[in-house]
Amino acid sequence: MASISRKTFLKYSISFGVILSTSQVLQYCKTSSKERYDYERKNPFDPEFLSENISPILKAIRIGITAPNPHNVQPWKFKIINDHSAYLYVDEKRLLKDTDPTFRQIHIGQGTFLENLSLGAQVLGHSAEVSLFPEGKYTIADIGKKPIAKIILNKQEDLVQNPLSEFISERVTRRSVYGGEDLTQEDFEKIRKDSAVLYSELKFVPKAGSEKLSEQLIAAMQMETDTYKTYEESRIWFRYNDEEIGKFKDGISLRANGTSGLKYYIARNFFLKHGTESWHSPENKKAGMDMFASMVESSKGFIFLKTDHNEVIDWVQAGRDYLRLHLAATKNGFSLHPMSQILQEYPEMDPIRNEFESSLKPGEKIQMLARLGKSDYHFYSPRRDPKEFLLK
Numbered sequence: 001m002a003s004i005s006r007k008t009f010l011k012y013s014i015s016f017g018v019i020l021s022t023s024q025v026l027q028y029c030k031t032s033s034k035e036r037y038d039y040e041r042k043n044p045f046d047p048e049f050l051s052e053n054i055s056p057i058l059k060a061i062r063i064g065i066t067a068p069n070p071h072n073v074q075p076w077k078f079k080i081i082n083d084h085s086a087y088l089y090v091d092e093k094r095l096l097k098d099t100d101p102t103f104r105q106i107h108i109g110q111g112t113f114l115e116n117l118s119l120g121a122q123v124l125g126h127s128a129e130v131s132l133f134p135e136g137k138y139t140i141a142d143i144g145k146k147p148i149a150k151i152i153l154n155k156q157e158d159l160v161q162n163p164l165s166e167f168i169s170e171r172v173t174r175r176s177v178y179g180g181e182d183l184t185q186e187d188f189e190k191i192r193k194d195s196a197v198l199y200s201e202l203k204f205v206p207k208a209g210s211e212k213l214s215e216q217l218i219a220a221m222q223m224e225t226d227t228y229k230t231y232e233e234s235r236i237w238f239r240y241n242d243e244e245i246g247k248f249k250d251g252i253s254l255r256a257n258g259t260s261g262l263k264y265y266i267a268r269n270f271f272l273k274h275g276t277e278s279w280h281s282p283e284n285k286k287a288g289m290d291m292f293a294s295m296v297e298s299s300k301g302f303i304f305l306k307t308d309h310n311e312v313i314d315w316v317q318a319g320r321d322y323l324r325l326h327l328a329a330t331k332n333g334f335s336l337h338p339m340s341q342i343l344q345e346y347p348e349m350d351p352i353r354n355e356f357e358s359s360l361k362p363g364e365k366i367q368m369l370a371r372l373g374k375s376d377y378h379f380y381s382p383r384r385d386p387k388e389f390l391l392k
């Protein structure tokens, strides 16, 4: 859904009898899709940031944290070793215990960070040496206690930059309704070639013949919505208005969902109410499901990312691949939106997930599933100040 123009916004506002000041109108309509509001994610390659007198590792972390991550919880914390190195840990205070009870997705988010940092550091003239699980065997009980990785930056004069690094700043998860042509096998091959994934296999599901998949995705979202604790988890991370987005600088929101202009204004001011009662009301759930169904139905194709095994290391490495896939889609002009509900491992989802995964070989797992298409909607989900991620 593209932002509506100021003229259209005013026309609607008048017909709805809404009286707005010019500054209110400006608040709801962007002048350009690339413009960033204060509450949005900053461009980590902004010359002002790059010229700041801070260490290379902090500059690299600032790039890394713009990576995609579940519900934008930003589940990372860092122990700085010196100006060129740091340990990465999962932030155990930022887990999604109900929708991600195995912590698979949180670890995918560790991989997306590592790949974003590694590709982004190249722009700063550094190669990143990443050693996974530097303290040896890592299990779920070690979350937040043992590092996921040790990162060392090495200055390199003759560094050949991966072209994907140019798309880090532009990459966003777009949840708007998609337009454009259906993705062709050729489009998929270009994305696959550019992503050059290292650890997993990419699978393409063209739009034609994806009816059953669409039904399954909608059924999975319905299950998440009707299961109190999983839907409640979304409420906890939901930021209701621009003030909250700016204050918390994390989580999900209507803006991130592709709602802008008049629709955003009306939802924000007349429908969205804080509290569990309103969130779990039949009207709110129906509005959410209608929005989700229109997203799924507008998909122009789907891509899966599959691994042969399903251990913690596979999750981290699948995350590295997912980041490359998302950058490659961005490079080729496609918007991408993961739809993870059907992959999730809580008991209520078991029947839907088991049916969906029934053709997999033992041990295999679809780690990410995303819809693709075209959209010029822009919202850069916020990120917290990098200093807030540092362990003292």
Ligand SMILES: Cc1cc2nc3c(=O)[nH]c(=O)nc-3n(C[C@H](O)[C@H](O)[C@H](O)COP(=O)(O)O)c2cc1C
Pocket: 066, 067, 068, 069, 070, 071, 072, 105, 106, 108, 109, 112, 171, 172, 173, 174, 175, 251, 252, 337, 338, 339, 340, 341, 379, 380, 381
């Ligand atoms: C493991 C993983 C699972 C995700 N699942 C979903 C999902 O089911 N639905 C969705 O809208 N976004 C999903 N996302 C995207 C995140 O919500 C998004 O990356 C985050 O809000 C930050 O926004 P950005 O990607 O625009 O920077 C997922 C991302 C990751 C890494």
